[in-house]
Amino acid sequence: MRSKLFPYLRMDKEHFRFYIKVRTALHIEPIVIYNELYTVFVDEVPLLRTVQRWSKRFREGREEVEDEERPGRPITETTSENIEQVRDLIKDDPYATIDELEARSGLSHGTVQRIVSDHLQFKKVTARYVVKHLTNSQKAERQIDRKSSNAAWVAREDPAPTVVRRSRFAPGTLLSIFFKSTGPVLIHSVKRGQTIDRQYYINNCLKPVIDEIKNQRPSVGTRTIKLHHDN
Known part of the structure; x- marks a missing residue:
């Protein structure tokens, strides 16, 4: 991903x-x-x-x-425990294929298919892509794209899931992220329309990240710390 x-x-x-x-x-x-x-x-x-x-x-x-590896032959029993296992796997990843469910559960291919179709009564439908920022003509026509790679498991009576896709020219989100090997130190979100100059960067990024480093390392502060900038 x-x-x-x-x-x-x-x-x-x-x-x-x-x-x-x-x-x-x-x-x-x-x-x-x-x-x-x-x-x-x-x-x-x-x-x-x-x-x-x-x-x-x-x-x-x-x-x-x-x-974990699952040694031995695939399990072919359709037990309540196996049904719940497949249900949980689909909850975690509604876009998983039968082959992926088979590999993750250790059940046989046919058993997974029976559980999905007969017991859970799930069907696989392609997610609908709807443009987030529609033009006037798109609003009138409600243009919807479908992509087979985004087919998801849903109950038979449920509609296809809808995935909102941002317009190509939609404004994005700008983040300044400072992190070290153990995880993020500071995540700063820049407001839309904000001009980033030297003073803004010092006040809103450098000073807060230095303060946070000092809080995390009270005995040594910023000694031996080197900042690597990348865009």
């Missing part, structure tokens, strides 16, 4: 879990970890309950961030 705000940042699920592991070791609450990830990756982040579940596992002593 790539950050929408910072396209050069790429995270897969193991990277997200490692971040959760480090922040949990620093006694950071799951909701704070989730908000930190959401600030950068927006709707690409794992669900809050996923962050909470992995944080709990790491607090209980788990070390690995990878999914």
Whole structure:
């Protein structure tokens, strides 16, 4: 997954879990970890309950961030426990394919299909993309795009999910983020229309980040600290 705000940042699920592991070791609450990830990756982040579940596992002593291997032949039993397992996997990732659900659950391909279609009665439909900032003609026609790569599991009576897509020329959000190896130090959001000059940067970015570093390192302050700027 790539950050929408910072396209050069790429995270897969193991990277997200490692971040959760480090922040949990620093006694950071799951909701704070989730908000930190959401600030950068927006709707690409794992669900809050996923962050909470992995944080709990790491607090209980788990070390690995990878999914556990499931040895032996795939399970073919359609038990209530297996049904709930597949339901939880779909809640975590409504866009998962049958093959992905099979790999994550350890159940056979046919068992996953039976659970999804017969027991959960889910169907897979393509998400509708609606432009956030519509032109007058688009408002009249309500132009909607569909992309097969965004097919999601929904109950049979539910409509297709709608994903709001920003207009190509919609104003973005500018953030100044200062972080070190253990996580963010300061995240400053620049108000729309604000001109950033030397004095603004000093007052709203440099001074607050220096104060925060001093709070975190009261004995040594900013000694040995080097700031690397990148756009």
